[in-house]
Structures are given as structure tokens and as C-alpha cells.
Amino acid sequence: MSAAGVKPAPTTKGAVPFLKVPKEGEPYLAGSKCGKCGEVAVGTRETCGRCGARQGVEPVKLASTGKLYNFTVVHRNFPGVPVPFISAIVDVDGGGTLKGNLLGVDPDPAKIKFDMPVNIVIRPVPQKDKDGNSYLAYFFEPRN
Amino acid sequence: MSNDVYVVGTDMIKFGRFPERSVPELGAQAALMALDDCGLTIHDMQALYSGNLFEASAGVGQRILREIGQTGIPVVNTANACATGATAFREGWMAIKAGIYDVVLCVGSEQMGSGLLGGGGGSKGIPTEGLLGSGTMPSVFAHVGLEHTRQYGTTFEQFAKVSVKNHHHSTLNPKAMYQKETPLEEVMGAEMISYPNTKLMCSVNVDGSAAAVLCSEKKARELGLMGRAVKVRASALTSDPYTPRNIAMMDFNAVTRLAAKTAYEMAGLGPDEVDLIELHDCFATAELVHYENLGLCKDGEAGRLIDTGETQLGGRIPVNVSGGLLSKGHPLGATGIANIYEVTTHLRGEAGNRQVDGARIGLTHVVGAGSACAVHILEKA
Ligand SMILES: [Zn+2]
Numbered sequence: 013m014s015a016a017g018v019k020p021a022p023t024t025k026g027a028v029p030f031l032k033v034p035k036e037g038e039p040y041l042a043g044s045k046c047g048k049c050g051e052v053a054v055g056t057r058e059t060c061g062r063c064g065a066r067q068g069v070e071p072v073k074l075a076s077t078g079k080l081y082n083f084t085v086v087h088r089n090f091p092g093v094p095v096p097f098i099s100a101i102v103d104v105d106g107g108g109t110l111k112g113n114l115l116g117v118d119p120d121p122a123k124i125k126f127d128m129p130v131n132i133v134i135r136p137v138p139q140k141d142k143d144g145n146s147y148l149a150y151f152f153e154p155r156n
Numbered sequence: 157m158s159n160d161v162y163v164v165g166t167d168m169i170k171f172g173r174f175p176e177r178s179v180p181e182l183g184a185q186a187a188l189m190a191l192d193d194c195g196l197t198i199h200d201m202q203a204l205y206s207g208n209l210f211e212a213s214a215g216v217g218q219r220i221l222r223e224i225g226q227t228g229i230p231v232v233n234t235a236n237a238c239a240t241g242a243t244a245f246r247e248g249w250m251a252i253k254a255g256i257y258d259v260v261l262c263v264g265s266e267q268m269g270s271g272l273l274g275g276g277g278g279s280k281g282i283p284t285e286g287l288l289g290s291g292t293m294p295s296v297f298a299h300v301g302l303e304h305t306r307q308y309g310t311t312f313e314q315f316a317k318v319s320v321k322n323h324h325h326s327t328l329n330p331k332a333m334y335q336k337e338t339p340l341e342e343v344m345g346a347e348m349i350s351y352p353n354t355k356l357m358c359s360v361n362v363d364g365s366a367a368a369v370l371c372s373e374k375k376a377r378e379l380g381l382m383g384r385a386v387k388v389r390a391s392a393l394t395s396d397p398y399t400p401r402n403i404a405m406m407d408f409n410a411v412t413r414l415a416a417k418t419a420y421e422m423a424g425l426g427p428d429e430v431d432l433i434e435l436h437d438c439f440a441t442a443e444l445v446h447y448e449n450l451g452l453c454k455d456g457e458a459g460r461l462i463d464t465g466e467t468q469l470g471g472r473i474p475v476n477v478s479g480g481l482l483s484k485g486h487p488l489g490a491t492g493i494a495n496i497y498e499v500t501t502h503l504r505g506e507a508g509n510r511q512v513d514g515a516r517i518g519l520t521h522v523v524g525a526g527s528a529c530a531v532h533i534l535e536k537a
């Protein structure tokens with residue numbers, strides 16, 4: 013057998029590129045901070061989307077707390093996606109905005125409060141890809 | 157003589173579902189109707205601008221010419237999300253404005269599948285839809301609506317009223333997909349897709365096509381076509397300027413405000429002078445925010461505008477008297493030119509039962525995910 017025919021052993025990855033799973037240490041959400049205008053963006057970037065700076069955009073770890081900016085309760089989705097669920101927009105403390113699932117709250121608009129403080133938690137998910145890789149995703153939970 | 161550009165011919169097919177027909181066949185039909193509208197033929201056209209999204213790499217414009225006459229003219233195919241048709245129209249406008257051509261044909265056509273558009277996840281890794289929120293269009297525009305609720309307390313009922321209005325308008329438009337009244341209880345009681353958008357607050361996926369013949373003033377006079385000609389007072393196209401939440405939550409507001417500002421400046425007029433508007437009501441939530449984005453009222457007053465009926469036919473500023481995307485239907489690549497057709501028809505005084513009385517100036521708006529926004533301002537010549 014040639015080496016090319018050997019599949020790499022399954023690993024654990026982030027469900028999105030900005031969810032980093034280091035070999036050592038805790039998984040985290042990667043962001044960037046512009047040294048020129050100070051903008052914090054989600055993901056690793058070379059150039060600032062706000063001011064266009066090409067230098068001084070440094071990687072930062074996003075905070076694990078934030079505030080609910082916006083939401084919707086999703087009742088109809090593609091086959092196989094469990095509904096209802098809350099699609100939420102969260103402003104991360106210190107900068108950056110994420111879209112994700114809000115857990116631990118009834119999917120009832122009357123029970124969801126704008127600006128409620130949330131924790132941003134990183135957890136394994138049941139889904140695997142066709143190569144057997146496992147995944148981590150981030151979720152929002154109300155912070156009391 | 158000015159280098160103003162005029163719509164001299166335009167038409168659209170009745171929107172519907174035509175699974176047995178091809179996209180170029182649909183486009184060809186609208187193209188011939190628009191040519192007939194001004195009494196010209198494909199042999200008079202100096203270029204073709206074709207808008208189509210789902211077959212963007214398949215030479216739709218060239219295939220339309222195979223249906224209606226292969227004259228060898230240049231063809232430009234455009235794809236720009238929901239602004240695809242409007243982008244094709246604008247390309248034609250620019251070419252005449254630049255003095256390259258005197259008369260061109262712009263066609264938008266689309267064949268839609270049924271079901272949800274959008275959604276997260278690509279070819280790599282695992283699908284993120286439902287895992288990291290939702291990227292389906294009903295959800296994306298639910299976020300747009302609830303941001304307005306967050307700021308101004310806009311209610312589910314106010315959003316639903318948009319659908320009631322536009323479905324009512326469509327009963328007066330024989331080219332709309334549906335001609336069916338939808339009372340408020342029916343809209344609010346319909347299946348919830350993504351709160352606050354119920355099924356009757358989501359645009360209808362339909363197949364469709366629309367076309368416009370654009371002409372320089374010199375040529376329009378030469379051809380004796382000024383009688384029903386409609387001047388393009390402004391054409392604006394924007395992409396989304398940076399806003400902090402833009403990546404997580406697509407920003408349809410900033411991109412629209414920038415296009416509206418550009419168009420009003422180009423036309424040298426303000427929203428108060430506009431007599432009717434066809435705007436991008438892809439979801440009921442979208443229409444309300446665009447009232448403010450297009451300057452029809454002050455920020456925070458969109459709920460009041462729908463409550464007081466100011467945007468109904470007969471009101472201060474009628475919006476989507478065609479039935480809008482909510483009831484006329486939304487064939488992505490055709491929508492931008494179908495809007496031009498609707499407004500042109502009113503400015504010509506030929507809109508029949510749904511005519512906006514005395515309309516002299518009209519505005520069209522489309523905005524697509526990604527984002528791309530086009531605003532055109534038209535005036536009776
Ligand atoms: Zn910057």
C-alpha cells in the first residue's frame with residue numbers, strides 16, 4: 013500500500029475556521045484587532061475590513077461573554093435540521109459579533125430578551141463528517 | 157442634445173411556474189414583448205445585457221439570441237444576487253450614457269426551484285445550518301425585522317400588514333403570480349417559518365422574465381419613440397459598506413441607504429417628489445425597514461406608515477402596487493427589470509386598475525444578499 017492510500021486518523025476540528033482547536037490548551041474563538049482603527053473582527057485577517065490597514069492587524073482571542081443583540085425563532089428549515097431553534101446574534105464583549113444558536117431559553121419570542129447577557133460556550137457536537145472527523149461548535153447560554 | 161437615456165420599450169411575462177421551459181426561452185419571450193412594445197426588432201439592437209443568477213456561467217444572453225436572432229452583437233451576462241436584473245439594466249444604461257451605443261436590450265430571466273433559499277455550510281466540514289444559527293433567507297430577514305423591533309418596538313402585526321397590502325395590490329395585477337386577498341388573521345395565522353415571518357410573509361418563488369429597450373435621446377427622437385419614453389433620472393449600484401455586525405448579520409440597511417442617497421443626488425430630487433415605489437419586499441420584514449432606508453419616513457416611523465395606509469394604492473406614497481415580491485413573485489434575475497416595467501407602466505399612465513394617479517416620478521429598489529443594492533429613479537419624459 014502506498015502512503016497516499018492511507019486516510020489520516022480522524023481529528024477534532026472547529027465547525028467554522030475561526031473556532032480554533034489547539035493541540036494543547038482550550039479551544040477558542042479567533043478574532044483580529046486592527047492596530048490603526050481598533051476594530052475587532054471575527055476571524056483571522058491580514059487586512060482590516062473597516063479601514064483597510066494592511067499592517068498591524070493582530071490576532072486576538074474573542075471573549076467568552078457577550079450580549080444578545082438580535083434573534084429569530086426558526087420553525088422551518090432543511091430536512092434533518094431539528095426545529096424550532098433560536099438563531100441569535102450576539103455582540104461579544106470587547107468586540108466582534110457572532111451568529112449562533114441560543115440554548116437554555118424556550119423558543120418563544122416573549123421569553124427572549126434583547127440585551128440579555130450570555131456566555132459563549134464551546135462544545136462537541138454529535139455530527140461527524142464523512143472522514144469521521146469530530147467537531148466543536150460554539151453556543152450561547154443565558155448568563156445569570 | 158443631452159446624453160439622457162430612455163426606456164422606450166418594456167414588458168414582462170406573467171410570473172408563474174414553467175418547469176417545461178428553459179431560462180433562455182423565458183428570457184426570449186420577454187425580450188420579444190419589449191421589442192414589440194416599441195416596434196423595434198433584434199436587428200435594431202446594438203448590445204444585449206442579460207441578467208440571470210442560477211445559470212450565471214451558462215451564457216444565458218447568448219442563448220436568448222439563439223431564440224430570437226443571432227445578430228452578432230456583444231452580450232454581457234450579469235450575476236449580482238437579487239440585484240442581477242437591475243445590474244443588467246444599469247450596464248445598458250451606462251453604455252448609452254457613455255456614448256458607446258444608442259439602443260440596447262436588457263433582459264432579466266430566472267427559473268426558481270421551490271423551497272428555502274440560503275443556509276449555512278459549504279463543501280468542507282459539516283453543515284452549520286441549525287448548529288450556528290440560520291442562514292436561510294427567511295431567518296436572515298427575520299433578523300432584519302427584529303432589529304427594527306429592538307430599536308422601535310415594531311410588532312408582528314405591523315410586519316404582517318405589509319403582506320396584506322401587497323397581496324391586495326396583486327389582485328389588480330394580471331401579471332402577478334397570485335391574485336388573492338390575504339386578510340390579516342390569515343397572514344398572522346399561517347405557518348411560522350422564522351419569527352416574525354410566516355409563510356404568507358415570504359416572497360413567492362416563481363419563474364419569470366422581464367425586458368427593457370434602452371435608447372439615447374437622439375435615437376429615440378429619430379425613431380419617433382419619445383411619446384411613451386421614460387427617462388432614467390438616476391441609476392445607483394452599491395456593495396455593503398463596512399458595518400461592525402455585517403459579517404454575522406447581513407446589512408441590507410447601509411447598502412440601501414448608500415444607493416438611495418446616490419440615486420437621489422444623481423436625480424437632483426428627494427423622496428418627497430417620488431410618486432410610487434417598487435421596493436424589495438422579499439420578506440414582509442424587509443419592506444418596513446426599506447421605508448426608512450429610502451427616506452419615505454423618518455427613522456422609527458415605518459410602523460406608523462403601514463398602520464396609516466400611506467403606502468397603499470391611493471395613499472401618500474404607494475409601495476409595491478404590483479403586488480411586490482410577496483405576491484407578484486420573485487424570479488431573482490428578472491425582478492430588477494420587472495420593477496422597471498411596473499414603474500414605467502404607471503408613468504405612461506397604462507397601469508389600468510392599479511394606476512397610481514398622476515404618477516410622474518417612480519423609484520425601483522432591489523437588494524441582494526452579499527450585498528448588492530440597485531436604485532433607479534424614472535421620470536415620464
Ligand atoms: Zn482598521
